Each structure stands twice: as C-alpha cells, then as structure tokens.
Amino acid sequence: MKEETLLKELRKNPFFLAPMAGITDCPFRSFMRKRGCGIVTTELVSAKSLQIGNERSYQLMSFTKDQKPVGIQLFGEELEALAVAAQVVEQKGADFIDLNFGCPVPKIVKKGAGSAVLKDLCFLQKILRTVKSSVSIPVSIKVRTGWDQHSRNTHEIAKIAYNEGIIWMTIHGRTRAQAYSGQADWPYITEVKKQSPIPIIGNGDLTRAEQVLRLKRESHCDGMMIGRGCLKNPWIFQEVNNSVESEKFYMKVLDQLKYYLENFYDEKMFLLQYKKFSTWYSSGYPESAHFRKTVFQKREKKEVLDLVEDYFSKIDFKTKQDTAYEPSLMQGHG
C-alpha cells in the first residue's frame, strides 16, 4: 500500500488493534476488524526464522483481505535477516512492515533484539535504513519509552525515524525495565507527540472508551492502540467510533468469534482459543473462576459450546467488576 493511502486509512479510523502474541492471530484480527477496529498488525515474527524458511513463522504471517490494511511485525538483530524478511513480507502482500523495538522478553533482549535496540540508536538507525531500502511498502516502528527510567529516548528516536522515512511510531508508555508494572506514562507520550515530526500512535492501559477519547484529545496522538482492553470489552472499538450495537450480548460476540476461529483452525486449536477468549470475557462477572476451571476441563466441542452458552446467557452485563489489572495479562512481547 502506498504511504499516502495508509495515512488516509489512519485518519479514517485511528483506533489500532495492538499486536499480542498468541492472541491477535489471523481469525482474531478479522473478528476485531468486523467489530470496528482500524489498522491491525500481526504478532512479532522473527526475521531470522523467515530467512531460514521456518514454517510456523510463515503461518504467523497469514492474513485475509478483510483485515486490510494489515502490517506484519518483524523483530531481529541481524541486518541481513531483517532485509530478507522485509522482502518476504512485501511479497506476501502485506500493506506495511512494523518493526518491534519494544519486546522485553529476556530470550529476545539477550540477543540484542526487541527493546534492547533502544540502547543503541546508531544500530536502530541502521536497521531502519536497511529495512527501508529493501522494500517499497511503508515501514512503521513500535517502541517503549526507553530501556529504563534514566534512559528514555523516544524524542530522539522520532527524529531518526523521520529522517529514515518511517511512516509512524507507536509508543507503549512503559520502559523495558517496567515490563508490565505501573501505569503507562501518558504525559510522556504527550510530550513526545508535541515535538515529533512523524505521526504518533499512543498505547498502554486503554480500557474504557471515554478514557481513550479523552487521552486522544489531550495527547493529540494521531492514533490510539488498544490491546488488553479489547479482551475485556469486545465493544470498545465500536464505542470509540460511536457505533455501538444497541444491545450487548456476549453470545453474539462469541458466535462471531466462533465463525472466524472455525474457518481458520482445526478443532483442537479452535477449542483452545475459544476457551481462552470466553474465559477472558467472563472475568469480572459472578462465578467466573468456577466457569474458567470447568470450561478448561471439557474436551468435547459440544460440551464447551453448551457450557459457554449457559454461562453467558445468565450474565447481566452491568454486574462487571473492574479487572483492568488481571495478573494473567501482565506479560507479553511489546
């Protein structure tokens, strides 16, 4: 996709779905596009794995037309592998490449990839130059606010990214040292945005529509990226776009999800993902712990579907407790 067309898409719907490994797979991205999100990206894919033709990494890049515009996210620490992988992504027909400089996972950081690149801006610049010169599709980046509190350098990265022709930068408002603790630093994101020569997508802890809209106004970010928030509130993209369904029925949402999962996965994977999402949606509602335990004990598809239907048909939408900081979701690759 041409840069201008992609920027038009950003203005049309500035609410991105955050990449989340193991969650935002091909069916989930179609499902969330259907439910009103804007631009989507795959979870991080290893450049090295693509270079050596690893089948599972190729699978992670699967997308369907209804997801467009769709980006494929790459990570790596070897320039040659990144250049080859970028070309693979372009040939695959993705609309843009997103480079991951936010992953805090030790296995990845130790090799010098993910958020480790934030410590060496000369190397970061080399990566941007290499990838940009290997492809003609747009390239974006996703960063954390810095390696740690004493080395926050997102202002500088914005300038480098501008000089290297990067289309936009997403900022997850935490340092690598913070992992998923504390709160996303929206005042810092606002400061960076004020001086940034390229569009900024703000990210971190966006869980309620009115908060997303308020922070968008206050930070002047060009886009807002929502991750864990849509796992707890599958209506959030409709709410921010002011197009929410008149009645909120979880069974309608889960039937929609079922359609996309069944089209993509075999029964084993279908059950795994369907159980995972239905238990996330149940969090904060009465007896959700019991529901979670029981649903994961079931093996037969019919038993799982019946149990889910039984649980959600009894739920009163308004009884939800705040579960914004559930420990099970306080980890990830960005």
Ligand SMILES: Cc1cc2nc3c(=O)[nH]c(=O)nc-3n(C[C@H](O)[C@H](O)[C@H](O)COP(=O)(O)O)c2cc1C
């Ligand atoms: C389970 C999980 C997996 C993640 N995987 C990725 C990933 O593959 N690439 C990436 O850039 N960020 C990844 N992230 C980080 C999210 O994209 C996002 O930056 C972070 O969760 C903060 O946003 P949120 O508070 O809206 O969830 C992941 C986060 C979680 C919770």
